[in-house]
Amino acid sequence: MRHEDIWRAIDTLAAEHGLSVSALARKAGLDPTSFNLSKRRGADGKFRWPSTESIAKILAATTTRMEDFSALITGARVIADTRPRARTRIPLIGMAQAGTEGFFDDGGYPAGAGWDEIELPATLDANAYALSISGSSMEPLYREGDIIVVSPAAPVRVGDRVVARTAAGAVMAKQLVRRTASRIELLSLNPAFPELRFAPADLLWMHRIIWASQ
Template identity: 65%
Template sequence: MRHDDIWRAIDTLAAERGLSTSGLARSAGLDPTSFNPSKRRAEDGRLRWPSTESIAKILAATGASFDAFAALVRGSRSLAHSRMERVKRSTIPLIGLAQAGQDGFFDDAGYPAGAGWEQIDLPSANAGLADDPLAYGLTIQGDSMEPVYRAGDVIIVSPSAPVRAGDRVVARTRSGEVMAKLLARRTARRIELASFNPDHAMRAFSPGEIAAIHRIVWASQ
C-alpha cells in the first residue's frame, strides 16, 4: 500500500460523489483543507498520511464500505454500482485545452477540480455519461489533430473508460502540458502519442512523465 494509492482513493471517492476533496472533508465534518494536496507532504518532503479516523468519517459520510475503499486503493477506477449510488448529472465541466495545463484545474488524481470550469449539457448520444462523475469536456485548440478534430471542437473525456493502444486520448504530463492525441504505443518503459496531422511529429514519453491518460469518448463534429 503506497502513499499515492491512499490519496488517489480519497480523490476518487470524492469524485464519485461529485465533490471536490474539500467538499468531501466538509461533508464528513472535517477541516475543509484536510485532504488538500498541500497537506499530503510536509515542507521538508516527508509523506503525510490521512488518519484512520478521517477515513472512517468519509466512509460514513458517503456510505461507502471499507471493502469498496480498499478496492480503490488497489487501483479500481471507480466504486462498484452496487456499493454506491452514482451521482447522475445533465451537465459536465468544460475548459479550453490550453487552459487545462494550468495549475488548479485538475487534482493530483487527474480529475477536474477547482473553480473556473464552465458547464455544458451532456449530448443526448452520450446520456450514459450521466453516470460517470469523472467525465469532463475540453475545447480543442491548435491543428495537431486535424482533420479529425479542429480548433473549436468540443471533446468529452472519460477518466473511467479503459484505455488501449489505438484510442484517441487526452494526455497530461507532469510538467503541465495537456494534449489530444492518438495513443500509438504503451509499454512499461515508453508511451508514444501520435497526431493525425502529419506536420506534427510523434511524441514519446517515459511513464513517469505522464500524469494521466484519459480516453476521448465523444466529439462535437
C-alpha cells in the same frame, strides 16, 4: 474467447457505470477484491476465468443484458444504450487553460474554480469533463473549437484517443499508439506534427476521449 477479453469487458462495464472494479464487485455483493489484478492470475502466472456466478451478479447489479456484455467481450468499447444518461451538464474549459495550474487535482480530476458548464451527451462517470480543442494537431478529426468529453474512469487501450498531461504541465489530445513498461507513444493525427514518446513517469495521467462534437 480469451481470458483477457472477459476481464477487459468487466473493466469496461465498471467504467460505463462510473465505478472502479472494486466498487462494481461491492455493488454486486461480491468481495471487493474479486476483480483485482492479483485475482486474475494463479500462482503459476496463468490467467483465471471469472466465475459465471460473479458475472451474473455484476450484470444483475448494473441491469446489463448478457448480449451487451458479450459485445464487450468481442471488442465493443462501450455499451449501446439509448436510455437517458445520468449526467447532462459537464464541466468545460479550453484546452489551453487545461495546461495551467488549478484546474485538475493530482489524480487528473476536475478541480477548483474557473470551469464553465456545457450541456452535452453525458456519461455516468461522475468525474467526466469537457475540453474545447485548440490547435491543429488532431485535424481533420478534431478542429479548433470542437468539444470533446473525457472520462477518467474509462479504461485506456492502444488505439484509443486520449487526453494526457505531462509532468511539465502540457495537456494534449492525441491517439495512444504504443504503451509498454518503458515507453508511451502518442500520435498527432495531423501528419504535420511529430509522434511523441514519453517515459511513463513523464505523464501524470491519461484519460480516454468518449465523445466529440462534429
